[in-house]
Amino acid sequence: MHKIMHEMNTEIACFRLGGIHVIPVTSPEIAREFLKKQDSIFSSRPVCMSAELTSSKYLSAVLSPSGNQQKKMKKIVISSVLSPAKHRWLHGKRIKEADHLVNYILNQCNNSLTGGEVNIRIAARHYCGNVTRRLFFDKRFFGRGTEDGGPGTEEVEHVEALFTILDHLFAFSLSDYVPWMRSFDMDGHEKILSMAVGSVRKYQDPEIDRRNEMWKNGLKKEEEDLLDVLIMLRDGTGRPLLTTEEIKAQIMELMLAAVDNPSNAIEWVLAEMLNQPELLQKATQELDTVVGRDRMVQEFDLPRLKYLKACIKEAFRLHPISPFNVPHVSTQDTIVGGYFIPKGSHVLLSRLGLGQNPRIWEDSLKFKPERHLEDLDELKVDLNNQELHFLSFSIGRRGCPGVQLGSTMSIMLLARLLHSFTWEIPRGLSRIDLTESPLFAIAKPRLAII
């Protein structure tokens, strides 16, 4: 789609796939018309195989088409899971995992076999997985982890399965456009997704069942994590607000929502910094000025780390985790940017096309964090872009309600890596090939206190 749009020199197009109009957009002005001016018309989601399997037939907030169930779940996610009060309540759990990240990398520095060579992708993805498991289940590992604090087989399977699901969610699958072909599973997506969903649920669901039992048996009396919160929600008549199936589906979805964007952005920032060491130097200078060298970075430091925040925004702009935003579906005929958009169209805001639009961004393919410095607020962690000049958390009714948590996780991950360690390109390489992955880098302790 991007290639055809480039050839046609257009920032909006319409592709007819089966019976569905699919509309990719790379213009921020038109994107804002979809998500600001006409947001209420474009706030549904597609009905498709991948969303159906992942959301247990549309029980949860992110993947369900608009309607009563989606409204109920989104309200709960906003008010009971991601509210500012809950964010403050969960502070200790997030810090536990930030401390653990530093210990895990320190153990790799001290490992004479690897000589401090760290797989950044594993460190970053597992930090995100650990934080999210900690918030929901009050545990880092489903099993015992490895001796150096790394993920055990259970966490490896869990996080790999989450990424397999993310890779296939809304990926092009023939039967989504030609429904009678679904039983043939021609591209094998249904089989892959069913197995990955099974792998995630194999670990999460027994935790949820056990916890339910504990509340029922009176073994649990106090809410200690988000799973307790979800189990204890009550409606006006005192009955549980959520069924166990709804809790299982919603936690699955929030695990997916939290794991990919922060880890992907930080892997890219570090790769870019290794190739442009002056960026690394600026970031560490900022950390030394704001935090000093005799303690570790804490969450209250994060809003003032303007350069780091600019680096992460630049990674969201230039290296988004996915080429397109989660699809939005229109619920009535309308006109946008002068074009007729029929009811049921799938609108794909292009994360790549918006972030790299040469009309908006000078030198659009260059990683230049400075371009974001002016827009940053020293009092906030928020890494969103309301103008949709690039798409990080998106805006409007379907915009991400995890801006505070997602921004905090991303900045803390980068800040702890850069403040606690020095980083170098692995021996034998002169620069990082940005198309090659995952990223490996050599860490050495930087702070005397760790």
Ligand code: HEM
């Ligand atoms: C750097 C981190 C994150 C980024 C960049 C990000 C980005 C996004 C994007 C692009 C969307 C789709 C918006 C749209 O459809 O227009 C979204 C939706 C969502 N995100 Fe995030 N997200 C992040 C972290 C999180 C976290 C940590 C959570 C919660 C654990 C979360 C929960 C959600 C939910 C519930 C939705 C669905 C909103 C809806 O459909 O109504 N996100 N996010």
